[in-house]
Amino acid sequence: MTDLTPPTTSNFIRTIIDEDNATGKYDGFVHTRFPPEPNGYLHIGHAKSINLNYGLAQDYGGLFNLRFDDTNPEKEEQEYIDAIMEDVRWLGADWDGRLYHASDYFGQLYDWAEQLIKAGKAYVDDLSADEIREYRGTLTEPGKNSPYRERTVEENLDLFRRMRAGEFDEGSRVLRAKIDMASPFIVLRDPVMYRILHAEHPRTGNAWHIYPTYDWAHGQSDSIESITHSICTLEFENNRRLYDWFQEALGIRRSQQIEFARLNLTYTVMSKRKMIRLVKDGYVNGWDDPRFWTIRGLRRRGYTPEAIRLFTDMIGVSKANSLVDYQMLEHAVREDLNVRTSRVMAVLEPLKVVIENYPKGKEDSFDVPSFPQDKSREESRLIPFSREIYIERDDFMEEPIKGYNRLAPGVEVRLMNAYFITCTAVVKDSAGRIVELRATYDPATRGGQSPDGRKVKGTIHWVSAEHALPAEVRLYDRLFIKPNPEEGGEDFIENLNPDSLKVVDAMLEPSLATAVPGDKFQFMRVGYFCVDLDSTADRLVFNRTVSLKDTWAKGK
Ligand code: ATP
Ligand code: MG
Numbered sequence: 001m002t003d004l005t006p007p008t009t010s011n012f013i014r015t016i017i018d019e020d021n022a023t024g025k026y027d028g029f030v031h032t033r034f035p036p037e038p039n040g041y042l043h044i045g046h047a048k049s050i051n052l053n054y055g056l057a058q059d060y061g062g063l064f065n066l067r068f069d070d071t072n073p074e075k076e077e078q079e080y081i082d083a084i085m086e087d088v089r090w091l092g093a094d095w096d097g098r099l100y101h102a103s104d105y106f107g108q109l110y111d112w113a114e115q116l117i118k119a120g121k122a123y124v125d126d127l128s129a130d131e132i133r134e135y136r137g138t139l140t141e142p143g144k145n146s147p148y149r150e151r152t153v154e155e156n157l158d159l160f161r162r163m164r165a166g167e168f169d170e171g172s173r174v175l176r177a178k179i180d181m182a183s184p185f186i187v188l189r190d191p192v193m194y195r196i197l198h199a200e201h202p203r204t205g206n207a208w209h210i211y212p213t214y215d216w217a218h219g220q221s222d223s224i225e226s227i228t229h230s231i232c233t234l235e236f237e238n239n240r241r242l243y244d245w246f247q248e249a250l251g252i253r254r255s256q257q258i259e260f261a262r263l264n265l266t267y268t269v270m271s272k273r274k275m276i277r278l279v280k281d282g283y284v285n286g287w288d289d290p291r292f293w294t295i296r297g298l299r300r301r302g303y304t305p306e307a308i309r310l311f312t313d314m315i316g317v318s319k320a321n322s323l324v325d326y327q328m329l330e331h332a333v334r335e336d337l338n339v340r341t342s343r344v345m346a347v348l349e350p351l352k353v354v355i356e357n358y359p360k361g362k363e364d365s366f367d368v369p370s371f372p373q374d375k376s377r378e379e380s381r382l383i384p385f386s387r388e389i390y391i392e393r394d395d396f397m398e399e400p401i402k403g404y405n406r407l408a409p410g411v412e413v414r415l416m417n418a419y420f421i422t423c424t425a426v427v428k429d430s431a432g433r434i435v436e437l438r439a440t441y442d443p444a445t446r447g448g449q450s451p452d453g454r455k456v457k458g459t460i461h462w463v464s465a466e467h468a469l470p471a472e473v474r475l476y477d478r479l480f481i482k483p484n485p486e487e488g489g490e491d492f493i494e495n496l497n498p499d500s501l502k503v504v505d506a507m508l509e510p511s512l513a514t515a516v517p518g519d520k521f522q523f524m525r526v527g528y529f530c531v532d533l534d535s536t537a538d539r540l541v542f543n544r545t546v547s548l549k550d551t552w553a554k555g556k
Contacts, residue, residue: 009316011317011318012260013056013229013231013258013260016256017030017060017229020228029062029228030060030061030063031057031062031063031064031227032053032056032230033053033066033227034046034054034067035068035069035218035221035232036066036068036069036084037071037072038069038076038084039077039080039272040276041080041083041084041087041287042087043268043294044263044293044294044298045262045263045264045265045270046087046295047308048312049233050088051091051093051308051313052231052317053093053231054092054094056229062228064095064098065227066085066088066095066098066100067099067102067221067225068081068084069102069214069217069218070201071102071103071213071217073202077202087295090295091295091305092305100221100225102212102221105220105224106204106212108220108224109217110210112250112252115250116177116249116250117153117156117157117160118153119249120153120178121179121249122176122177122178122193123148123150123151123178124155124156124173124174124176125146125175125176126148127146127148128171132146132174132192135181136181136186137181137186137189143181143182143186143189143190159173163196163209164208164209164210165209166198166209168196169196170195170196172196174195174196175192176190177191177216177245177246178190179191179242179245186238187238187241187242188241188242191215193215194211194212194213194216195211196209196210197209197210197211215239215242215246216246218243219243219246219247220246220247220250222257223247223250223253223254226253226255230256232258232260233259234260234261234262234321236257239257240259260319261317261318261321261322262321263315264321265324265326266325267480267483268479268480269486269492274492275292278292278479283479283496288300288533290474290476291477291478291479291500291501300532301476302333302520302528302529302545303333303545304333306336307332310335311328311332314328314331314332315328326478326483327550330550333545333546337520337522339374340520341520341521341522342371343371344370344509344511345461345509345523345524346507346523346542347391347392347468347506348392348504349393349394350392350393350505350506350507351391351395351396351436351437352465353388353421353423353436353439353462354387354436354437355388355389355441356424356439356440358387358441363385363386364384364386365382365385366383366385366417366418366447367381368381368382381511383418383509383511384467385464386465386466386467388464389462390468391407391437391461391462392460392526395458395461396423396434405458406460407460408423409423409426410422410423411457411458412442413458414445414456414458414459415441415459415460416460416462416525417447418446419442419445419446419448420441420445420450420456421440421442422440423438424438425437425438426438461524461525467509468510469508469512469540470506470507470540471505471512471540472503472505472539472540473505473541473544474503474541475502475504476501476544477502478497479497479500480496482495506542508540513537513540515531516531517533517535519531520545522548526547526548527545527547527548528544528548529543529544
């Protein structure tokens with residue numbers, strides 16, 4: 001098999017790691033993590049982060065952890081936890097037993113919070129959420145101190161312990177870091193570390209009545225796990241100051257937060273909240289709908305982990321936000337499937353052709369290589385031929401337009417790997433619709449070879465009608481009609497593509513009878529297809545992963 005792995009290209013994160021290794025900052029060690037919040041399913045953007053973090057650990061001989069950032073018990077569900085693990089594993093990122101949860105550290109985080117209180121670096125605040133926002137100031141105005149900021153250590157400890165014990169109502173108090181209400185960085189204006197939530201947590205149950213914020217939990221979890229390079233997306237750039245402040249104030253093992261640009265992809269919405277809406281309101285058929293850019297949607301659609309890795313390598317990592325064209329993703333999957341798939345014949349919109357000079361009841365077969373793209377593979381299969389075949393409806397034109405090279409009355413074409421045929425008559429129903437063609441074949445052209453140097457302009461695929469396997473084929477298009485579904489502040493639901501799914505009754509070559517869900521093929525001249533989960537021996541169901549060429553640009 002051709003190796004599709006692109007050479008490792010450098011990027012600014014590698015440059016940072018190389019410098020750290022040169023100075024011995026982490027004794028030359030690289031330890032990364034992927035920290036999903038279990039409040040939704042993983043999507044192609046997460047794959048970028050997973051492949052980046054796992055890839056760096058691999059390339060530098062380091063370690064990679066999977067850590068659930070489960071600090072928000074109200075939105076988190078076990079269903080998401082299970083699905084995320086399955087998807088990370090499927091993508092090929094191996095956490096090698098290092099599966100952690102921020103909730104594993106609730107006890108340590110609590111102790112560290114007391115440490116900060118005792119050091120005069122944290123206090124319990126009774127301002128309401130609205131008041132805290134008001135006191136925080138703006139980018140141009142400094143904030144002002146809370147009237148509770150100067151509580152004594154004893155009072156703070158007492159209140160904080162009672163917060164933990166569940167004595168107070170939600171929203172009545174928070175624990176805040178005591179930093180600087182006039183800092184030019186709003187994240188440093190006494191950020192909230194804990195809020196009161198009388199919520200049941202999927203892992204810690206009812207043990208806690210206070211839950212740490214992202215900022216308080218994240219860097220400390222990194223430190224506990226001895227993460228060296230904590231890679232996150234650009235919107236956390238300012239939070240890095242707080243990340244560093246906490247680790248320094250606690251005097252714990254340091255790690256380095258590095259921000260990169262998140263993946264934005266045309267024709268998608270990447271926010272979990274919006275994706276949940278698409279599922280809950282039934283605009284897609286669940287999280288694994290093949291039109292969805294979730295990891296499981298892409299998998300069901302026929303993408304492989306290698307195709308996704310090729311894509312994430314192609315787009316690289318940078319510090320500048322950009323919008324990636326969906327065609328890049330499709331390019332990657334075509335590259336991958338081109339190498340790995342066998343070639344078969346399938347007719348998506350069948351039109352019957354009766355070959356009148358081919359004897360009734362006669363049968364013929366052709367031994368055809370299955371991997372013609374790969375000279376190292378010798379597999380082949382027998383394709384049966386008989387008097388009646390199906391061809392693609394759009395491989396025939398009764399009145400061919402200029403430049404049309406396929407079948408037309410009186411025109412000779414090659415049936416791929418079989419014979420030359422010439423169309424002799426067109427049969428129509430009472431409504432004038434073409435229902436059948438009549439043709440003759442030239443026995444001297446067996447295997448599709450010209451006996452006398454005679455040329456035909458077109459080669460078309462076909463299946464023998466008698467041997468054909470009927471199948472349901474699902475043809476997908478973009479879920480949205482606009483590259484930016486939220487253009488001009490529109491609700492993305494308005495821009496759903498009503499034709500994102502089209503189902504056809506296709507006819508396949510008989511070798512596909514044994515295909516099972518997940519199997520992938522190139523339907524020659526048509527595209528890449530895979531067997532869907534819904535497929536059974538009685539009713540084969542295929543998904544179109546991607547057409548052979550980009551047809552979207554032509555407005556299809
Ligand atoms: P939300 O949609 O609520 O903003 P999220 O996508 O940030 O959530 P997380 O579970 O916090 O979800 O993400 C886990 C990790 O994946 C984070 O480190 C985050 O930076 C990264 N990540 C999320 N979306 C993208 C993206 N589009 N491109 C690259 N990395 C991403
Ligand atoms: Mg997030």
